Amino acid sequence: MGLTYGVDGQKASTKTVQGDQLGAKALWSKSLKSVEAEAKPDNSQQWLTAIRFVAEVNKSIVIAAPDQLTLDRVTTDFARPLQQAWLKLDKKQRRLKFERWDRVPDDVREMVGDPWLAESDEAAHEPADEQPDYAALELDHTMTFATLVSGPSNARAVGLGKRVAKGAPIPAGVIVIYGQPGTGKTHILKAIEAEAALRGDTRRLAYISAEEFMTRFVTDSRAGDTSALQAYVKQNDLLMIDDLHWIAGKAKTDKAFFGALRAVTSMGGHVIITADAAPGDMVGLSKELAGEIKGAASVEVAAPDNEMRKAIIRRHADLIAKDTPNFVLSEAMVDRIVATVRGAGRELCGVLWSLQLETGYGELAPTPEMLETVIRRIAGEPRTPTLDDIKRTCMDLYRISKSDIESASKVRTICHPRQVAMYLSRVMTDKSFPQIATAYKKKDHTTVLHAYRKIKQALDKGDRDMSDEIERVKNAVFDRLAGHNQA
Numbered sequence: 291m292g293l294t295y296g297v298d299g300q301k302a303s304t305k306t307v308q309g310d311q312l313g314a315k316a317l318w319s320k321s322l323k324s325v326e327a328e329a330k331p332d333n334s335q336q337w338l339t340a341i342r343f344v345a346e347v348n349k350s351i352v353i354a355a356p357d358q359l360t361l362d363r364v365t366t367d368f369a370r371p372l373q374q375a376w377l378k379l380d381k382k383q384r385r386l387k388f389e390r391w392d393r394v395p396d397d398v399r400e401m402v403g404d405p406w407l408a409e410s411d412e413a414a415h416e417p418a419d420e421q422p423d424y425a426a427l428e429l430d431h432t433m434t435f436a437t438l439v440s441g442p443s444n445a446r447a448v449g450l451g452k453r454v455a456k457g458a459p460i461p462a463g464v465i466v467i468y469g470q471p472g473t474g475k476t477h478i479l480k481a482i483e484a485e486a487a488l489r490g491d492t493r494r495l496a497y498i499s500a501e502e503f504m505t506r507f508v509t510d511s512r513a514g515d516t517s518a519l520q521a522y523v524k525q526n527d528l529l530m531i532d533d534l535h536w537i538a539g540k541a542k543t544d545k546a547f548f549g550a551l552r553a554v555t556s557m558g559g560h561v562i563i564t565a566d567a568a569p570g571d572m573v574g575l576s577k578e579l580a581g582e583i584k585g586a587a588s589v590e591v592a593a594p595d596n597e598m599r600k601a602i603i604r605r606h607a608d609l610i611a612k613d614t615p616n617f618v619l620s621e622a623m624v625d626r627i628v629a630t631v632r633g634a635g636r637e638l639c640g641v642l643w644s645l646q647l648e649t650g651y652g653e654l655a656p657t658p659e660m661l662e663t664v665i666r667r668i669a670g671e672p673r674t675p676t677l678d679d680i681k682r683t684c685m686d687l688y689r690i691s692k693s694d695i696e697s698a699s700k701v702r703t704i705c706h707p708r709q710v711a712m713y714l715s716r717v718m719t720d721k722s723f724p725q726i727a728t729a730y731k732k733k734d735h736t737t738v739l740h741a742y743r744k745i746k747q748a749l750d751k752g753d754r755d756m757s758d759e760i761e762r763v764k765n766a767v768f769d770r771l772a773g774h775n776q777a
Contacts, residue, residue, distance in 0.1 A: 538574030
């Protein structure tokens with residue numbers, strides 16, 4: 291159903307487009323971010339990033355979609371939560387109206403201009419600087435190198451991204467950045483795009499998800515003309531394709547994608563691809579495309595360690611605090627998020643955006659109670675590990691058998707894992723020393739007490755290796771619990 295503009299169904303004139311557009315646009319940006327944070331960690335967020343704020347028309351906020359497919363998905367899956375998030379922020383209680391861009395009245399479109407093109411032009415005309423001011427642009431402030439936390443898990447990929455953004459020589463024509471979902475692969479591509487725009491890069495550059503490529507290709511194929519899509523992706527010096535797995539098993543899309551990739555690289559351009567699997571582990575690709583991917587330069591983005599995860603939380607909490615100054619997290623709250631939310635950057639940011647919404651966007655300061663509400667909503671009700679959970683995790687991690695961990699062997703490769711398991715059984719559960727002793731087939735609790743004291747003494751002395759090991763095993767226990775919850 292289309293929009294009704296003006297009174298009695300008449301088209302809107304420029305007089306019906308109200309002022310205060312910048313204020314409304316800022317509220318829309320906050321509403322969109324809160325819904326993106328709650329969206330499932332998959333490509334459903336791609337539909338949200340495709341829509342744009344247009345204007346306030348006749349006391350309604352018009353939001354445009356670039357095509358019918360996007361409009362259908364947004365109105366079906368996101369219209370309700372977007373409306374709810376908007377009404378929590380908008381004191382005027384205006385309604386959101388979603389429409390396909392080409393159906394917005396001509397006079398409104400002429401007045402506001404193409405919202406997609408406008409964002410691109412604003413970025414392209416910002417002056418280059420050695421220290422770019424990301425806040426000055428209407429780019430997603432969470433998707434720049436300034437907000438990207440770098441560490442052991444992603445340092446090589448981030449370094450590569452910065453070289454590409456600066457136009458430094460890269461021998462490989464095709465580059466694959468791979469890793470688990472939520473580890474920041476898209477962030478790197480968006481950061482390259484932002485950095486290039488801020489530096490006034492004259493290269494022709496395009497970012498598109500593989501899902502969007504597939505959707506446009508299918509739509510254009512049905513219309514009998516794919517030339518526009520082919521021209522869009524082929525005529526680039528730098529083409530960035532996100533989430534390659536979306537075209538796996540799609541033979542015609544695969545062929546079109548391979549043609550686009552070859553067209554860019556044959557002219558000396560570069561193609562950067564992100565994927566969930568390493569080149570040799572990708573399935574469902576044609577022989578030609580698989581060969582091209584295996585011949586690419588590839589770099590892994592691994593899951594961040596706990597220190598990186600804490601840094602991610604602090605970095606994004608600081609970003610939120612720019613809009614809501616009283617958004618301050620204690621170290622205990624940071625530790626709580628890291629301990630209970632097992633995912634990577636995406637899930638951590640989801641907690642923060644949800645917590646910001648819980649505070650009423652600055653009306654209240656975040657509290658531990660608010661945080662617990664958000665954590666239960668995102669991670670589910672916490673489950674305390676059992677003695678068997680801890681025992682089996684240590685057996686798997688240290689590659690020892692049940693008889694080994696319950697034995698009296700003094701061999702270090704068996705004794706040490708047993709002591710770690712006993713220590714964690716004490717600190718991660720409410721079980722007593724005698725109860726733990728029974729679980730490990732011990733006659734009395736002195737063996738458990740000795741193991742507990744030995745590990746604790748090493749930790750109290752600041753033994754970094756022991757601390758890292760205990761943290762790693764703890765995380766493995768939590769991961770085991772998460773796996774059970776999903777099952």
